[in-house]
Amino acid sequence: MARFSRRRRIGIIAFISFGLIAVGAVFFPISMPHFQLAAEVLWSPLGIPITNTMIGAWLTILVMGGIAYAATRKMRLVPHGLQNVMEAALEMLLNFVESIAGKENGRKFFPLVATIFIFVIANAWLALFPGFMSIGLWHGNGEEQVLVPFFRGANTDVNFPLALALISFVFVEYWGFRSHGFISYMSKFVNVRQYFGGMGQMLRGRVRSGMGMLFSGIIDIFVGFIEMVSEMVRIMSFTFRLFGNMTAGEILIFSMMFLIPWVAAIPFYGLELFIGFVQALIFCGLTLVFLVMAVAPHEEH
Amino acid sequence: MGAIGIDWQVLLAQLINFGILFGLLFFLLYKPMRRTFDERSNRIKESMEQAEQIKEQMSRTEEQVREQLAAARREGQDILAQAAQMGDRLKEEARGEARQEAEVIVARARTEIELERDEAIDEVKRQFVDLAITAAEKVVRESLDREKHRRLIEEVLEQAPGGER
Numbered sequence: 001m002a003r004f005s006r007r008r009r010i011g012i013i014a015f016i017s018f019g020l021i022a023v024g025a026v027f028f029p030i031s032m033p034h035f036q037l038a039a040e041v042l043w044s045p046l047g048i049p050i051t052n053t054m055i056g057a058w059l060t061i062l063v064m065g066g067i068a069y070a071a072t073r074k075m076r077l078v079p080h081g082l083q084n085v086m087e088a089a090l091e092m093l094l095n096f097v098e099s100i101a102g103k104e105n106g107r108k109f110f111p112l113v114a115t116i117f118i119f120v121i122a123n124a125w126l127a128l129f130p131g132f133m134s135i136g137l138w139h140g141n142g143e144e145q146v147l148v149p150f151f152r153g154a155n156t157d158v159n160f161p162l163a164l165a166l167i168s169f170v171f172v173e174y175w176g177f178r179s180h181g182f183i184s185y186m187s188k189f190v191n192v193r194q195y196f197g198g199m200g201q202m203l204r205g206r207v208r209s210g211m212g213m214l215f216s217g218i219i220d221i222f223v224g225f226i227e228m229v230s231e232m233v234r235i236m237s238f239t240f241r242l243f244g245n246m247t248a249g250e251i252l253i254f255s256m257m258f259l260i261p262w263v264a265a266i267p268f269y270g271l272e273l274f275i276g277f278v279q280a281l282i283f284c285g286l287t288l289v290f291l292v293m294a295v296a297p298h299e300e301h
Numbered sequence: 302m303g304a305i306g307i308d309w310q311v312l313l314a315q316l317i318n319f320g321i322l323f324g325l326l327f328f329l330l331y332k333p334m335r336r337t338f339d340e341r342s343n344r345i346k347e348s349m350e351q352a353e354q355i356k357e358q359m360s361r362t363e364e365q366v367r368e369q370l371a372a373a374r375r376e377g378q379d380i381l382a383q384a385a386q387m388g389d390r391l392k393e394e395a396r397g398e399a400r401q402e403a404e405v406i407v408a409r410a411r412t413e414i415e416l417e418r419d420e421a422i423d424e425v426k427r428q429f430v431d432l433a434i435t436a437a438e439k440v441v442r443e444s445l446d447r448e449k450h451r452r453l454i455e456e457v458l459e460q461a462p463g464g465e466r
Contacts, residue, residue, distance in 0.1 A: 038306025051311055057318045064322060068329035075337050077344060090334050111331050115323045154315065158305045163315035243305075 017263045035251055039157040040148045052149055053157030056132070060122045060154065093117060100285070101292050109291050112171055116164060117284035120155060124246060124276025127153025128269055133250070155246035155279075158239065165238035168287040169231070176294035185294075189228040191220040234290065238283065245279050430454055 039051035071086035079087050093114050098106035126132070136149035154160040176185045187193070195217025201210030249272045256265040433454050434447070 039311065048314075049308065049310055054311060054314050054318070057315060061318060061322045061325065065325040065329060068326055072329055072333040075333050077337070077341055079337075086330065087334060087337070090330065091338070094338075111323065111327050114331065115319070115326050118326060119319060119322055154318075157311065157315075158307055159311040160315045162307065163312055163319055166312075167316065167319055 020263055021260060035254055036146075037158075037247065039152060039159070042148070042150065051157065052136075052152040053154045053160060055150060056123065056127065056152050056157075057154035057160060059151065060119065060126055063126060064118060064122050090114070096285075097288060100288050105292065105295060109175075109288060112167075113284045113288045113291075116168070116287055117280045120164070120242065120283050121276055121280035123154045123160070124249075124279065125273060127151075127155070127246075127250070128253075128272055128276075133254070153246060153250065155242055155276075156250050158243045161239040161242040161246075162235075164242070164283065165235045168238060168283075168290070169235050172287070172290045172294045173231075175291055179295040180297075187224075189224045189231075191224040192217065194220050234286075238286070242279055242283055245275060249275050426458075430458070 039053040041049040041051050042055070043050045067082070067086070071082045075083065094106070094110060097110050097113055100106070101109050132151045132153060133149045134147075135151065136147045139146055139148050176188075179185075194213050198210050198212070198214030198217050201207075201213055204210075253265065253268050253272060256268045430451070434450055437450060437454070
């Protein structure tokens with residue numbers, strides 16, 4: 001290749017790529033993709049549906065468990081190879097968590113937040129491997145045949161983001177109750193002190209101040225209600241942010257493969273790698289922020 | 302909800318999956334890694350402390366060595382001074398002894414010289430007496446006996462100036 005200048009080399013590579021695209025498009029057309037939002041059920045032994053996204057999640061567990069085992073099997077003080085890589089990644093994550101939650105809380109929240117991050121990013125990246133969405137069985141008959149893949153990224157099944165969102169919600173509330181106590185934490189949502197105080201004033205005949213307290217009491221109750229709703233809405237936003245992004249990515253790659261198969265779809269894989277990282281970071285980061293907000297001392301009403 | 306595919310069984314399965322991964326990562330990744338991090342930071346802290354200690358010890362040893370060196374130098378100087386003093390004393394003593402000996406020798410020599418001079422004088426006297434006797438004999442042709450003669454001469458000699466001693 002040394003005979004060619006840099007510019008000519010790039011030209012040759014581009015020519016070969018276009019050739020491949022043309023040949024691929026003409027001689028090896030990708031069949032019209034069929035995409036179904038709900039995860040396909042492969043089998044239902046004992047009435048429990050086994051979906052391809054569940055298999056995807058199990059694969060992620062296997063891969064991550066294997067990597068974790070391999071990285072920490074022989075821990076050495078002077079890290080080496082895989083241990084070094086995992087240590088660097090984990091330390092970065094730990095620094096991220098501690099920078100937001102502080103040293104003490106960071107250590108408490110780290111396992112949950114890190115697991116969310118690792119699960120989401122591993123799901124997203126594993127789903128880009130060949131075999132995902134492409135190995136499966138043809139179902140249907142005649143012209144209406146569709147491929148039901150065995151492996152599908154768990155992020156693209158709404159149940160997985162929903163499960164993560166529920167876990168995130170449960171742990172946020174758990175830490176909230178734990179650090180404030182039941183009454184104190186509940187008073188953030190059901191704040192009736194001012195209201196009843198106002199009622200008491202009214203009964204004692206101090207109508208003017210009673211009315212004022214009653215009014216601000218009603219506002220407090222309303223604010224508490226909004227707090228509660230926002231806390232519930234988090235579940236929805238968590239779920240659909242991850243689900244939407246990852247599903248859209250899957251559909252994007254599907255469409256690109258259909259429109260311009262072969263080499264031209266590669267940049268979109270890069271994009272999906274980036275989006276997988278960003279979504280994982282957003283999910284764990286938001287969970288972390290909500291955890292910090294839940295344990296932060298709130299002003300007494 | 303059916304179109305997006307929310308299914309409580311799958312949801313439950315994914316919750317369990319999360320729990321499994323959580324457990325796996327907790328025991329296989331977070332715990333050992335945290336332990337290693339702590340161990341490593343401890344080790345680093347320890348070795349830094351150790352280095353500090355060694356440095357301190359080294360400076361202390363250096364100080365000690367310097368002190369010892371100074372002490373040795375001082376001692377050496379003391380010894381040197383003592384030696385010089387002793388040398389002086391010895392020299393002085395030797396000189397004194399030599400002088401004494403010399404004096405003794407001189408004194409002995411003087412007495413010997415005196416003795417020899419006395420002897421020589423006596424000898425000269427005797428010979429002179431004998432000579433005088435012989436001369437007198439020759440003069441008076443043995444008119445006097447020897448004993449009388451001797452007495453006579455000695456008398457003369459006694460009376461002679463410088464004869465008495």
